[in-house]
Amino acid sequence: MACLETTPQMYSKWWEKKSLKDKIEINNVNPQNGTILSVASGTSSVKSVELDEFEKKVLALKSVLNRDSHAADLKWSLFVAACNTYRHDSCLKPFPSSYIQGEFKDIEKLRKVVEGIPPFAIIYDRLEDTKLYETYKEAIELLYWVLITHRDPYLKSAKKENYETILSKVPSEVMVARPNLIFQVATPNQSSKEDRWKASIKGHSTFYAYHGSRLENFHSIIHYGIQQHMSQPGLFGDGIYLSSELGVSLGFSPVGYGWGGSMLGSEISCIALCEVINHPDVKKGDTTRDVPKGFELSVRNKIPNKYYLVQNSDLVRIRHLLVYSQDFCSLKKTESTGIVGWFKQNKFLTFVLGYVVLLVSVGLSQNRSVEKYYRLFIQKAGLD
Numbered sequence: 001m002a003c004l005e006t007t008p009q010m011y012s013k014w015w016e017k018k019s020l021k022d023k024i025e026i027n028n029v030n031p032q033n034g035t036i037l038s039v040a041s042g043t044s045s046v047k048s049v050e051l052d053e054f055e056k057k058v059l060a061l062k063s064v065l066n067r068d069s070h071a072a073d074l075k076w077s078l079f080v081a082a083c084n085t086y087r088h089d090s091c092l093k094p095f096p097s098s099y100i101q102g103e104f105k106d107i108e109k110l111r112k113v114v115e116g117i118p119p120f121a122i123i124y125d126r127l128e129d130t131k132l133y134e135t136y137k138e139a140i141e142l143l144y145w146v147l148i149t150h151r152d153p154y155l156k157s158a159k160k161e162n163y164e165t166i167l168s169k170v171p172s173e174v175m176v177a178r179p180n181l182i183f184q185v186a187t188p189n190q191s192s193k194e195d196r197w198k199a200s201i202k203g204h205s206t207f208y209a210y211h212g213s214r215l216e217n218f219h220s221i222i223h224y225g226i227q228q229h230m231s232q233p234g235l236f237g238d239g240i241y242l243s244s245e246l247g248v249s250l251g252f253s254p255v256g257y258g259w260g261g262s263m264l265g266s267e268i269s270c271i272a273l274c275e276v277i278n279h280p281d282v283k284k285g286d287t288t289r290d291v292p293k294g295f296e297l298s299v300r301n302k303i304p305n306k307y308y309l310v311q312n313s314d315l316v317r318i319r320h321l322l323v324y325s326q327d328f329c330s331l332k333k334t335e336s337t338g339i340v341g342w343f344k345q346n347k348f349l350t351f352v353l354g355y356v357v358l359l360v361s362v363g364l365s366q367n368r369s370v371e372k373y374y375r376l377f378i379q380k381a382g383l384d
Contacts, residue, residue, distance in 0.1 A: 069124075215270060
């Protein structure tokens with residue numbers, strides 16, 4: 001399968017010029033379902049514009065990308081990772097219904113459409129094209145399905161200043177690398193999943209823990225929660241394994257290949273920060289202090305310290321995603337300061353300056369007066 005970086009010709013048709021900018025202006029889009037709340041005239045000559053369903057989808061996509069491009073990028077990257085794995089039958093859930101015919105899931109057709117979708121910066125620029133939907137109907141429909149249709153839950157970028165507060169929900173004793181980005185796994189105001197969770201926690205307290213998994217599993221995880229059959233078989237019984245140590249969960253989240261056009265980096269890893277109901281079905285290994293009420297040791301083997309074993313997936317709710325990406329870190333690295341930073345930012349001028357210095361050096365080396373003073377200096381310094 002060709003990667004996006006090796007097929008730039010696929011993106012050329014996204015650059016045709018015809019704009020809706022002078023016709024319409026989006027005043028607001030519902031952040032929970034992507035529907036347009038109101039559309040205002042972009043010019044005095046046009047009082048209102050009758051938009052069909054196609055144009056509404058294009059405008060809703062533009063609003064989503066404008067509001068939180070990093071969150072949209074991550075959600076799409078998780079979808080692509082699930083699409084490209086050989087385990088797509090179990091990882092790619094939900095699966096877009098338009099690519100299902102009876103019992104057959106046309107994964108190859110889906111992958112072909114995915115391969116032709118360029119980085120979001122290009123998409124955002126060309127979403128104003130009135131003919132974009134006609135030319136790229138399948139791509140627009142697929143992006144709309146992933147980013148807008150399935151909005152329970154949706155991802156939301158956490159503010160940098162809140163990172164430590166979020167991580168402090170699970171105090172770790174061992175220092176490990178902090179994530180490059182953190183995303184909240186949020187729910188709409190009316191969410192049946194969240195309502196069921198609130199009903200489950202009545203009479204129980206909750207705590208937080210980390211869960212590590214392969215990148216291709218997270219598309220299913222954010223929509224259906226952490227399922228036991230998606231977890232690796234454990235030595236201490238069947239169930240979902242969590243940990244109070246970020247470093248432990250990182251070991252279960254190897255770097256995976258997401259999307260080649262991602263602004264976050266094509267190779268990333270994810271950790272889920274989960275809220276867990278303190279329930280008898282949650283087993284905890286702890287040798288340092290008395291076992292709290294509601295926890296038991298595994299009936300097979302003792303669960304190690306810092307581990308939790310949850311035997312009911314309904315007791316776990318994902319609240320945040322921690323994302324690690326070396327590519328994103330290098331892209332966002334602060335610019336160098338001082339003379340070195342100036343040289344890096346002005347490479348052409350640096351080249352010209354170096355060439356001038358070279359010419360001056362050659363000219364001076366052939367000047368007899370300069371040669372005379374140079375030999376005199378050598379003699380005075382005793383270097384001859």
